Amino acid sequence: MTVFKTSLRNLLAHKGRMALSAVAVLLSVAFVCGTLVFTDTMNATFDKLFAATASDVSVTPEKKDDVQQTGKPRTVPASLQGKLAAVPGVARVEPEASSQQITVADARNKDIGPDSGAPTVGTNWSERQKKSVEITSGHEPRGAAEAVLDSDTADKRGVRIGDTLRVIAAPGDFRVRVVGLATYKTTNPGAAVVYLDTRTAQTRLLGTTGGYSGFGLTAAPGVSDEQLKERVTAAVGPRLTVHTAAETKKENKEDFGSVLDVMKYALLGFAGIAVLVGIFLIVNTFSMLVAQRTREIGLMRAIGAGRRQINRSVLVEALMLGVIGSVLGIGGGIGLAVGLMGLMESVGMNLDTGELTIKVTTPLVGLAIGVLVTVFAAYLPARRAGKISPMAALRDAGTPADGRAGRVRAGIGLALTAAGAAALLAAGNADQASAGSGLLGIGVLLTLVGFVVVGPLLAGFLVRALGAVVLRVFGPVGRLAERNALRNPRRTGATGSALMIGLALVAALSVVGSSMVASATDQLDKSVGADFIIQDGGDKALSPAVEKAVLSAHDIEHFSRYFHVTAKVTTPDGKTATQRLTATDPTYADDVRSETVQGRLKDAYAKDAMSVPEGFAKDHGIRRGDRLTVTMIDGRTARLRVNAVTSDDTSLDKGAMYLDIATARRYLPAGAMPLTGMILAKAKDGRATEAAASLKAAVAEYPQVKVRDQADYKAMIKDQVGQLLNIIYGLLALAIIVAILGVVNTLALSVVERTREIGLMRAIGLSRRQLRRMIRLESVVIALFGALLGLGLGMGWGTTAQKLLALEGLGVLDIPWPTIVAVFLGSAVVGLLAALIPAFRAGRMNVLNAIATD
Numbered sequence: 001m002t003v004f005k006t007s008l009r010n011l012l013a014h015k016g017r018m019a020l021s022a023v024a025v026l027l028s029v030a031f032v033c034g035t036l037v038f039t040d041t042m043n044a045t046f047d048k049l050f051a052a053t054a055s056d057v058s059v060t061p062e063k064k065d066d067v068q069q070t071g072k073p074r075t076v077p078a079s080l081q082g083k084l085a086a087v088p089g090v091a092r093v094e095p096e097a098s099s100q101q102i103t104v105a106d107a108r109n110k111d112i113g114p115d116s117g118a119p120t121v122g123t124n125w126s127e128r129q130k131k132s133v134e135i136t137s138g139h140e141p142r143g144a145a146e147a148v149l150d151s152d153t154a155d156k157r158g159v160r161i162g163d164t165l166r167v168i169a170a171p172g173d174f175r176v177r178v179v180g181l182a183t184y185k186t187t188n189p190g191a192a193v194v195y196l197d198t199r200t201a202q203t204r205l206l207g208t209t210g211g212y213s214g215f216g217l218t219a220a221p222g223v224s225d226e227q228l229k230e231r232v233t234a235a236v237g238p239r240l241t242v243h244t245a246a247e248t249k250k251e252n253k254e255d256f257g258s259v260l261d262v263m264k265y266a267l268l269g270f271a272g273i274a275v276l277v278g279i280f281l282i283v284n285t286f287s288m289l290v291a292q293r294t295r296e297i298g299l300m301r302a303i304g305a306g307r308r309q310i311n312r313s314v315l316v317e318a319l320m321l322g323v324i325g326s327v328l329g330i331g332g333g334i335g336l337a338v339g340l341m342g343l344m345e346s347v348g349m350n351l352d353t354g355e356l357t358i359k360v361t362t363p364l365v366g367l368a369i370g371v372l373v374t375v376f377a378a379y380l381p382a383r384r385a386g387k388i389s390p391m392a393a394l395r396d397a398g399t400p401a402d403g404r405a406g407r408v409r410a411g412i413g414l415a416l417t418a419a420g421a422a423a424l425l426a427a428g429n430a431d432q433a434s435a436g437s438g439l440l441g442i443g444v445l446l447t448l449v450g451f452v453v454v455g456p457l458l459a460g461f462l463v464r465a466l467g468a469v470v471l472r473v474f475g476p477v478g479r480l481a482e483r484n485a486l487r488n489p490r491r492t493g494a495t496g497s498a499l500m501i502g503l504a505l506v507a508a509l510s511v512v513g514s515s516m517v518a519s520a521t522d523q524l525d526k527s528v529g530a531d532f533i534i535q536d537g538g539d540k541a542l543s544p545a546v547e548k549a550v551l552s553a554h555d556i557e558h559f560s561r562y563f564h565v566t567a568k569v570t571t572p573d574g575k576t577a578t579q580r581l582t583a584t585d586p587t588y589a590d591d592v593r594s595e596t597v598q599g600r601l602k603d604a605y606a607k608d609a610m611s612v613p614e615g616f617a618k619d620h621g622i623r624r625g626d627r628l629t630v631t632m633i634d635g636r637t638a639r640l641r642v643n644a645v646t647s648d649d650t651s652l653d654k655g656a657m658y659l660d661i662a663t664a665r666r667y668l669p670a671g672a673m674p675l676t677g678m679i680l681a682k683a684k685d686g687r688a689t690e691a692a693a694s695l696k697a698a699v700a701e702y703p704q705v706k707v708r709d710q711a712d713y714k715a716m717i718k719d720q721v722g723q724l725l726n727i728i729y730g731l732l733a734l735a736i737i738v739a740i741l742g743v744v745n746t747l748a749l750s751v752v753e754r755t756r757e758i759g760l761m762r763a764i765g766l767s768r769r770q771l772r773r774m775i776r777l778e779s780v781v782i783a784l785f786g787a788l789l790g791l792g793l794g795m796g797w798g799t800t801a802q803k804l805l806a807l808e809g810l811g812v813l814d815i816p817w818p819t820i821v822a823v824f825l826g827s828a829v830v831g832l833l834a835a836l837i838p839a840f841r842a843g844r845m846n847v848l849n850a851i852a853t854d
Contacts, residue, residue: 021285021745024278024738025325025370026332031271031734033333033366038340039264040357043253048355049186050252052132054245055094055216057228059084062239066566066578066633068668071101071170071541071675075211076240078202084215087235089223095212097201098123101540103168103704104194111703112157112165113538118190120538122167124201128216129182137161138180141197147176148195151183167194168702170543170675171207176200187351190344270731273501275373277735280498281742282321282377284491286314288749290385302390311386318378319371326370330363413454420446424796428803436804444797451500451789455493460486462788466781474777477770480761481777484750485785491746492782498742499786499830500793502735503823507794508801510819513725515802519810521714523652530560530591530680531688532695533713537706541675546702550679553698555691560588560680565664569657570629571620581610581630582656583664583674591680595647598624601658603643608666610659611644635668651809739786740834747779747838758842759850772839776832779839783831787824795820 061074078095085093100119104112113120123129125140125148133150138161141147147167149159159165163178182195196204203209219228225244233242243251290297297310334356341351423443430436451458463485471478485492534550536542541563542550551559562584570576586605594601597614604611610630612622622628624642631637640659648654665673683691692709699705708716751758758771766774795815802813 021278021282021374022321022325022328024281024741025322025374026329027734027738028271028275028278028373029326029329029366029370030332030336031274032268032369033330033362034336034340035264035267035271035333036362036365037334037337037356037358039260040359040362041337041341041351041355042260044357045187045351045355046189046256047249047253049132049184049189050249051245052186053128054248054252055128056219056225056245057217057232058214058241058243058245058248059217059232059236060214060241060243062241066568068566068634068672069541069564069674069677070672071543072207073099073101073205073213075206075208076214078210078212080236081212081215083235084217084232087217087228087231089220089228089231090217091220092127092218094126094128094216094218095198095202096124096126096128096214096216097198097206098213099169099205101170102194102205103536103538103540103702104192105166105168105703106157106159107164109166109701109703110157111537112153112159113192113704114153114190116190118192120192120194122169122194122196122201122205124198125195126198126216129195132186133182133184135180136183138178140180141176141195141200142179143197144200145176146179146197148180148182149178150188150191150193151181152188153192154178154181165194167204168543168545168704169205169207170541171204172543173545174200174204187355267731270734273505273732273735274738275369277498277501277738277742279373279377280494281738281745282318282374283381284494284742284746285749286318286378286381287384287491287494288746288753290314290381290388291753297385297388298390301388307386310388311382314382314385315375315378318374318382322371322374323367325374326367329370330366333362333366334358410454410457413450413452413457415450416446417450417454420444420448420450421796424800428800430804430807433804433807436807440797440800440804443800447793447796448501448504451793452493452497455497455789456489457493458789459489459492459496459785462785463492463781466784466788470784471777471781474773477774478777481774481781484754484774484778485781491750492785495742495746495782496786496789498739499736499783499827500790502732502739503787503790503827504794504797505732505735506729506823507791507820508797509725509728509794510816511795511798511814512801512805513721514814514816514819515798515805515812516810517714517718517721518814519651519805519812520717522812523650523809524710524714527593527650527652528591528680528710529593529682531683531709532681532692533708533710534679534681534695534699535677535706535708537704540704541677542679542705543675546699546705547676547679549698549702550681550695550705553681553691553694555684555687555694557682557684558585558587558590560585560591560682561661561676562588562678562680563661563674563676565659565668565674566633567635568631568633570631571622572626572628573620575620578633579657581664582653582658583661584658585661587682588658588680591682592652594653595649597645597647599644601644601646604658605660606641606643607660608638608640608663609643610640610657610663611646612642612657613646613655614648615655616657617642617645630667632664632667632672634672638663638667649809649811651811654809736830740830743779743782743831743834744837746782747775747835748841750778751775751838751842755845755850755853758845759847759853762845762847763851768843772843775839775842776835779835780828780831783827783834784824787827791820791824 059076061076067074081093081095084090099122102120102122104120106112135148136151138148147165153159159178161178161181164175165178166173166175176196202212206213217228217232219225225246229242229244236242300310337356338353341353344351420443423439423446427436427439427443430439463482467478467482471482562582564580565583567579567581568576569579586602589601589605601611603609610628616622622642624645626642627639628642629637630640646656681691681695692707695707699707762771799813
């Protein structure tokens with residue numbers, strides 16, 4: 001009880017000094033709990049949606065990965081409806097006709113689909129739909145020209161009842177009038193959904209009158225889903241997929257869960273980084289508090305307190321701090337989850353805060369993380385406090401430094417750094433990306449730990465170097481700031497290391513992202529001779545109508561269509577595997593200058609010929625002139641001659657097996673031919689401007705189609721990489737914020753520690769302005785020290801990662817110096833801002849009271 005009272009008094013006595021450490025715990029726990037609450041809420045919400053939309057038993061086409069991408073969904077025979085209705089225990093059979101390979105345009109020819117990447121869905125209206133949505137305006141579709149639109153899309157895109165929509169699908173385009181708006185009863189998954197009458201959905205979306213996407217069966221009273229599944233399976237045979245509602249729900253959950261898990265573990269990973277940075281802050285806080293309380297602890301030892309009691313007192317103090325920070329963090333996490341739900345709503349996924357799901361394990365996990373991290377971080381300072389002797393009460397200095405321990409630490413740090421550097425070097429020289437990635441991970445871990453351990457040694461060297469460049473121009477005040485930063489290298493090293501972690505990741509990702517963009521643009525410059533690239537902006541295939549429109553453009557020398565054909569390829573060594581063959585027009589060999597190691601790419605477009613990539617040829621002992629047995633999925637078997645072997649030293653179409661579209665057509669029926677995925681166009685000499693205008697005019701009716709020249713395509717790549725990096729930088733900002741709190745806390749405690757010294761300096765003539773400048777400069781040099789470590793380390797990681805990417809064809813190393821310089825200068829600003837409050841408080845000290853401080 002005495003230990004607890006002492007700890008409580010110390011915590012309350014130094015509550016201001018503990019506040020920033022508590023904030024670090026709060027932020028870390030909030031990120032973890034917020035992620036868990038958000039993902040649990042998403043799971044629970046979608047569980048309800050999947051349960052509402054699942055039929056008692058569903059019958060769908062057999063699941064296959066190796067199908068041709070024709071743009072038309074696979075179907076089951078429409079004649080099956082009568083057979084299913086005759087199965088004992090079936091109360092109702094509802095045909096389903098839906099497709100996600102559509103674009104819907106409004107009267108202004110604007111795509112009304114979501115911007116979030118969620119699909120645009122066309123489906124038939126049935127009783128099953130009423131389980132998940134209800135028509136809140138208008139009425140259900142009653143004919144071929146009528147449709148119902150989900151209300152969220154209608155609100156977002158300004159669509160009203162009576163408006164005309166144009167549906168662009170693989171079987172053809174058609175127009176419908178909006179006669180109703182449907183509102184979700186549970187959640188809007190973010191998709192834009194157009195409901196049609198069943199006959200229209202079947203013919204216009206599926207392109208057939210003889211099939212449906214599947215059937216939904218309702219069980220009669222007293223018949224379980226499992227019993228009905230057994231009877232239906234016996235009736236339809238094994239070639240169709242028959243699922244109960246529970247199995248459908250599980251399958252949907254697994255598909256959605258895989259995406260959600262990526263989000264969940266990514267967020268938890270960034271939370272982990274913030275926790276790691278918070279450890280440095282807490283270690284620094286307790287180390288400084290112990291040092292400042294040396295005489296107090298010595299007196300306690302002199303009056304009979306044992307080492308264990310002193311140790312326990314500091315740990316109990318940390319425990320209380322951890323509990324307070326964790327409890328606040330749990331509340332903050334719930335608020336963060338609500339904020340994330342609001343963010344999802346802004347991209348079209350409406351999550352009801354009334355469905356907020358807080359599992360019992362979430363606060364327990366948050367509390368455990370906060371408490372364990374705080375106690376773990378405080379262990380070394382507590383252990384150091386327990387070693388303080390009673391004689392320390394007679395000294396004014398803090399705990400004496402252990403020179404031998406410092407040398408051992410430096411040796412361990414240098415050894416870890418050297419081992420990490422060796423691993424990074426080995427990763428950069430690896431022959432295979434898979435092997436190199438493991439070495440990269442080891443190298444990153446070892447160099448990070450090594451830099452943290454060797455931080456005090458580096459602080460002594462780098463702070464002097466920075467002081468010579470940055471601080472000396474400020475005269476005596478600058479030299480005082482430098483000496484203050486060097487006074488306790490361990491503290492400076494820990495403070496700088498906290499900032500180092502976040503900035504190292506920023507630098508590494510900046511190098512990787514910039515190198516990816518530079519490599520892709522370099523490949524375009526070297527390899528692509530076409531002037532224009534025509535694609536669907538939503539990464540869907542181009543419908544036949546779009547293809548026809550593109551090919552009608554003027555001032556074009558030639559077009560090269562591009563799509564993938566799925567086939568089973570049997571090699572001369574007797575092995576068979578499913579491969580995606582790249583079918584193009586012969587002019588593609590001119591549009592894309594692909595390097596070959598055997599033969600010419602043009603030769604691959606001869607009758608019954610193809611090319612194979614270099615790695616595939618080596619693995620299977622294939623040489624130019626060999627013949628491969630190629631069985632087209634849903635088509636016939638061909639014997640194709642290998643006329644070219646393409647180099648693997650590229651990122652453009654790496655691993656592609658090329659053949660002529662005419663060859664694909666020879667062995668595939670018209671109904672199984674895949675849709676064109678992309679079209680390249682070469683303008684006539686001197687007619688590039690006219691060709692661009694002609695192409696854009698040709699596809700003006702199709703808002704989803706993008707016509708890009710090479711400059712536009714490069715800009716698109718840069719934007720995509722930039723958006724991803726901005727998201728990552730935003731998440732890393734939490735770790736950097738915690739690190740900034742560490743700088744603030746270090747300076748604040750340092751000011752308290754140096755109260756008497758500050759009073760003496762003020763007494764001998766140091767002005768308040770000079771004092772504040774000294775503290776600000778000290779903060780700036782610590783921040784720049786952390787930035788130097790982080791940026792140097794990050795560039796090393798990024799450079800090694802790029803060497804591995806070069807094995808995949810991304811061979812250009814591009815260090816984004818403007819970003820690196822901006823981050824470095826930004827660190828100085830961060831240091832300046834972090835020092836404002838400590839410097840202000842130091843400047844307000846009463847000189848006599850400061851000198852009298854014991």
